[in-house]
Amino acid sequence: MSASVSTSDIPCGFTFAATHCGLKKTKLDLALIVSETPATAAAMFTTNLVKAAPLILSQAHLRKSRRRMHAIIVNSGNANCVTGSEGYAASVATAEKLARELDRMDASQILVNSTGVIGVPLRVEKILDALPELVRSRRADPAAFEEVTRAIMTTDTRPKWATAKCRIGGKTVKILGCAKGSGMISPNMATMLAFLSTDAAIGPALLSQALRTATGKTFNCITVDGDTSTNDMVAVLANGQSGAPKIAGLGSSGYKQFYAALESVCKSLALAIVSDGEGAQRVIEIEVRGAPSDQAAASVARTIANSSLVKTALAGADPNWGRILAAAGRSGVKFNFERADVWLAGILMCRRGREQSFDERIAHDKMLAKTVPIVVDLRSGRGQARMWTCDFTAEYVRINASYRT
Numbered sequence: 318m319s320a321s322v323s324t325s326d327i328p329c330g331f332t333f334a335a336t337h338c339g340l341k342k343t344k345l346d347l348a349l350i351v352s353e354t355p356a357t358a359a360a361m362f363t364t365n366l367v368k369a370a371p372l373i374l375s376q377a378h379l380r381k382s383r384r385r386m387h388a389i390i391v392n393s394g395n396a397n398c399v400t401g402s403e404g405y406a407a408s409v410a411t412a413e414k415l416a417r418e419l420d421r422m423d424a425s426q427i428l429v430n431s432t433g434v435i436g437v438p439l440r441v442e443k444i445l446d447a448l449p450e451l452v453r454s455r456r457a458d459p460a461a462f463e464e465v466t467r468a469i470m471t472t473d474t475r476p477k478w479a480t481a482k483c484r485i486g487g488k489t490v491k492i493l494g495c496a497k498g499s500g501m502i503s504p505n506m507a508t509m510l511a512f513l514s515t516d517a518a519i520g521p522a523l524l525s526q527a528l529r530t531a532t533g534k535t536f537n538c539i540t541v542d543g544d545t546s547t548n549d550m551v552a553v554l555a556n557g558q559s560g561a562p563k564i565a566g567l568g569s570s571g572y573k574q575f576y577a578a579l580e581s582v583c584k585s586l587a588l589a590i591v592s593d594g595e596g597a598q599r600v601i602e603i604e605v606r607g608a609p610s611d612q613a614a615a616s617v618a619r620t621i622a623n624s625s626l627v628k629t630a631l632a633g634a635d636p637n638w639g640r641i642l643a644a645a646g647r648s649g650v651k652f653n654f655e656r657a658d659v660w661l662a663g664i665l666m667c668r669r670g671r672e673q674s675f676d677e678r679i680a681h682d683k684m685l686a687k688t689v690p691i692v693v694d695l696r697s698g699r700g701q702a703r704m705w706t707c708d709f710t711a712e713y714v715r716i717n718a719s720y721r722t
Contacts, residue, residue: 322459326480328491328516330354330558334455335464338447340394340433340440345468347444349451350389350512351419356556358386359525360428361532363549369398370405371429372550374412381425384521386554389428389512390415391469393497397431397439398547407441414445418452430550432471432497432510462493469497469510472716474593479585481578485571488561490517494553494582498590499541511536511551511586517575518557519564526567527576528553535583538704541594542713543623553579591705592687596712600688600705601631605645608700613650615702617693620648628709634684636677638666645693652697660692 330353338347360379362372378386390411397404408429416424431439455461466476478495498509519527528551536551557563564571592600603621608614621627624644630637638659646654659667662683664675683689 322462322478322480322493324459326491326493327457327459327462328493328514328556328558330516330556331493331514332455332457333461333465334451335461335468336447336451336454338392339443340392345464346392346394347447347451348391348465348468349455350465350514350554351455352387352514352554352556354556354558355385355387355426356554357519357521357524358382358384358428358552358554359521359528360550360552361528363546365545365547365549367399367547369396369431369548370400371397371408371431372548374405374408375428375430375550378412378425378428382423384525385426386428387422387426388415388419389430389552389554391430391432391510391512392444393432393469393471395431395433395437395439396435396548398435400436400438404439407439410441411444414448415452418448428552430510430548432469432548435547462495466495469495471497472499472595473497474499477586477589477593479582479589481581483574483578485517485559485561485564485574488559490559490561490575490578491515492517492578492582494586496586496590499593499595509536509546509549509590511583513551513553513579513582515553515555515579516557516559517555517564518559518561519555519575523564523567523572524553524555527572527579531576531580531583534580535587539587539591540619540622540704540706541591541597588705591707594707594713595716596710596714597707598632598710599686599708601628601691601707602688603691603693603704603706604701605693605695606701607695607697608650608652608702609698610700611702612700613698614700615704617645617648617650617695618702618704620644621691621693622704622706625709628706631684631689632708632710634681636661636664636666636675636680636684638672641691641693642667642670645695650695652695656696658694658696660690662686662689
């Protein structure tokens with residue numbers, strides 16, 4: 318993630334705006350992303366059975382509009398989840414009012430999302446009252462985009478954005494993304510909110526394929542606390558305003574260039590979320606090798622990443638490699654632990670299921686780094702996977718013990 322967004326990072330044909338509508342006491346809490354021309358859209362949503370009203374509406378809008386979208390509207394401070402028919406009506410009213418303000422476009426061409434406390438009625442009138450000025454204030458400049466990144470934050474300590482460019486048919490294509498997420502992070506499609514805009518020309522099927530693949534390698538490979546949220550969404554709008562030729566197919570050079578840039582943005586956002594995990598001191602990169610399959614490797618990596626015992630040991634920079642091997646053993650993947658090797662912070666600590674002599678003080682010092690690698694080789698196949706998490710500190714407990722109050 319760059320230090321700041323520049324004018325050259327803004328994709329052609331997109332505008333941004335944010336405001337304080339009153340859902341939070343003082344901070345920005347309402348964000349708007351607009352493609353000034355209809356854009357191809359792709360989105361993925363939480364697989365949690367408890368799903369927020371705006372996500373249910375947005376899924377319906379994608380179907381009705383045949384994946385042609387104009388705008389994304391997001392509020393923070395209230396999740397509008399488990400709020401009954403009134404919550405769904407609030408999301409509908411938001412989309413309809415925004416559609417009228419945006420030159421009377423079809424409300425089905427708007428994605429709606431919310432983030433914040435679950436189960437509290439949404440004071441939608443505050444959003445509706447703010448929409449006219451929000452629409453009038455939208456701009457295609459870095460300052461407006463950076464306000465959007467702040468308006469979608471909840472317990473985040475800093476805004477998150479990423480950019481990438483690629484060349485297609487001699488034209489520069491831009492991708493710009495922002496995300497929020499700090500806690501309640503355990504991917505089960507994508508977890509958190511992430512919104513990407515691009516001026517690439519690409520059809521809905523190809524865009525959906527690209528987003529699904531990129532999500533599987535990035536947002537689905539992070540976890541903070543093992544909790545999949547009710548409001549998770551990752552969405553991308555592609556309006557074709559770069560002037561580049563339309564991306565032809567999966568095997569085309571244009572698709573390969575576009576996909577590489579898209580995955581780069583998604584990975585940067587995913588790692589920014591992990592590094593900003595609630596109370597986190599360091600990022601943990603977990604690599605599993607030698608599993609029976611890639612899927613098995615992913616199961617082992619996820620079990621290690623979500624282990625509270627592993628994560629608390631990492632918080633204390635305690636080289637307790639036994640917790641790592643124990644977590645792998647309860648992942649449901651069959652392997653012979655007496656063949657497994659474990660590296661922690663670059664030090665081989667377990668060889669063939671037994672402790673390998675190492676200097677505890679040196680290991681502790683290496684584990685104080687901002688990024689700590691864990692490598693587990695099961696020696697049971699050729700499967701491999703990589704996942705990112707963070708340590709668990711007392712600060713995580715403090716934040717989540719008083720989230721509502």
